[in-house]
Amino acid sequence: MHDGPAESSVARAGWQSAVFAAEPSRLAVLALQPAWPLRPLPISVHRNTGVEIFTAPLAKFLTYAGFSAEFDIGDYDDSLSFASATDPALDLIWVDVARYAMPTADFSQWLTGRLAARRQAHTKPIVVGLLDRDTKSAAYLETALAEATRTLGGISICEVSRVVGELGPSFRSERTGAVTASPMSNRAAMEIARLLGFEWLPSVLLPRIKAIAVDLDGTLYRGVLGEDGPTEVAMTADFALVQERIRSYGAAGVLLVLTSKNTSADVDRLFELRSDFVLRLSDFADTQIGWTDKATSIQRAAERLRIAPDAFLLVDDNIGEIAAVAAAIPGINVLFAGDPVETARALALYPGLAGYGATQADQVRAKDLAVALTGVRPKTDDSSGTDYLRSLGVRVSLVEHPIDQIGRVHELSIKTNQFNTALARFSEAEVARRLSASDCRVFAVALKDRLSDSGVIAAIQTRIDGLELVVDEIAISCRALGRGLEDSIISAALVRSARDLGATRIRLVVRDGPRNEPARDWAATLSADRLADGSLPLAVFEARLARFRDLVDIVWTESGA
């Protein structure tokens, strides 16, 4: 039986002290009961060492992240034969390296081969954890494997060595090894369970949270601005850590939004006077200051920032506000900031935030958005906006076979909702397969103009079927829309693809989705050109491409250049 979203948000807040504790207690975590809907998550576990020491608490941490984990745990198998024939949502491969009598480099090569073999079986995420007595060789192995498996797509290597380094001698316990069949201590097992449940598995299953909406009073400092005044609200070391964590996410490309029931003049004065604050007003992509309810503020910010409201994390010390926002915005992430020590720890661990790293794409998005929000680059829906386009100095760079951009191509496929023709949601492994298939062509498209560099904003995936080029998906980030460039991007990729593969006709795969009207509207502009069988002559796209010849600089680059 599940509570409604408001009640669920309160119930999740009740889990925080256990799941975000400095040293989570196994009993406290196992005692937690969920009261919210969960998505089934079948996990196939392949191992040569005990995993049972952490699977029960891992299931609870995954519950907080929204999943109901079901483990299919294989037999102990040093050969990693992957004999089980299940259909998991992901593979977890857990290996004690000490059991192999081979040099580290040889082991790395052997394991890469096993992972490549497993990759042949399915295209679901594969998460690998390695236990190694030697922290240095463990870190080397993790880095080497991550590099060696990059082109396989969808293989994630856990930084177990980081936990080993942090816990030192308390990571291992020979005392309980006979019972647990694992060299890990209880404390280590709980940390591993938490990192698997909050960071390593969610980072391959969930889209990254795109924005953090943060409250002021009681969340970023102790006190109430309107009552205590800007100089009397207290900045303690704990609140400074909260601010530092939020600021660092902003630097990594997560958009920051300040949402507070105060007056703008008071907030401006606060940040002017408080040089001891870690966060500055300029760190925020948007501010929603006023007396509107928080849900409306977040929705307004979402519209300005061109992201969905459920891509936010709300951080607020008022559980009533949290419940109201959760009720108004289905699927939004929330963190009750009742205690700054716990809040700082939670921000470092929160599923959907932790473990994604500072991707260049996110940082570019944030900078690009800043330009868009200044209004310096106006949108155009003027079909004769040739002067406008010319003045922007637009450069469209197409990378054919973007082997270095597997992650970004996958991200565009799964995250774009508006300009996405097929909503195919290709996994990383599927993208990798298409990159290595001779009958497929994959393009990553980057966009730059005189105002900013938008980075890779589109992914186009095609394949040949007889004399037809089938366009399996066109995914364009909404940041790139509004400049009238869709035709130039798409036509360049399709013309190149068709000529390369010997196609004379093009067939678009278009599916109806709840939000992909822009993509469907674009496809509808081709209706008059369709042949009787629904395909389109290549000449249509050649003509469209020709229109942009003097307006947009279209360049081709090799992958890695």
Add this chain to the structure above:
Amino acid sequence: MTSSEIEAKVRAVLGTVLDRPITEAASSEAGLWDSLDWINILFGLEEAFAIEFGENDGLDNLLDIDGLVAAVERRLGASN
């Protein structure tokens, strides 16, 4: 801590791990838990009583609640 207090706490730990209430009637009942539960029971008892079991605690032969209570009592006695 008295024996009955220890037993009540042991049953509470079992109830958490097994996700069901454990009554007094189950004290000498074998087969209440499997090997996966056992790991969580072991660590749960260590947390609840702030003890550490060792190789000499005969953990392999603890099959019922009475056995667990006796092992905890021995360990608490050894700690004092």
